[in-house]
Amino acid sequence: MNKAERSRLLSTVGDSASEVIKTIGGGLAQSLYVECLLHELRLRGLNSRTNLVLPFNYKGLKPESLIVVPLFVDNEIPVDFVTGAANLPQAVARMQVLLRLLNRLSGLVIDFHADPASGVHRVIAKKSERN
Numbered sequence: 001m002n003k004a005e006r007s008r009l010l011s012t013v014g015d016s017a018s019e020v021i022k023t024i025g026g027g028l029a030q031s032l033y034v035e036c037l038l039h040e041l042r043l044r045g046l047n048s049r050t051n052l053v054l055p056f057n058y059k060g061l062k063p064e065s066l067i068v069v070p071l072f073v074d075n076e077i078p079v080d081f082v083t084g085a086a087n088l089p090q091a092v093a094r095m096q097v098l099l100r101l102l103n104r105l106s107g108l109v110i111d112f113h114a115d116p117a118s119g120v121h122r123v124i125a126k127k128s129e130r131n
């Protein structure tokens with residue numbers, strides 16, 4: 001996927017999340033927002049998978065703890081969710097790890113409880129971790 005296509009896809013996913021936030025408002029269960037976001041993505045012609053489990057191996061150890069990508073759109077854009085601005089730095093750091101493990105350049109962190117204009121955060125892989 002080239003840079004322009006990736007940018008359009010990020011915008012479409014971000015716009016979809018903003019639409020859900022704007023339509024529903026804040027304060028409900030995250031699972032409801034995710035279900036509505038999946039529906040919005042389908043309406044826009046995008047494929048997505050939820051709870052994608054990533055294989056992980058640390059020096060021969062396969063930990064029992066799983067690394068899960070909450071939402072993976074068109075096999076290109078990982079999406080994670082956060083509740084509240086105070087948790088955003090941790091979510092961005094987690095997204096950096098997901099981007100490295102998935103060998104992807106960018107992803108989104110979405111806060112469904114924020115204002116639609118500020119609830120979607122693009123995360124770009126650190127240059128030192130890009131392949």
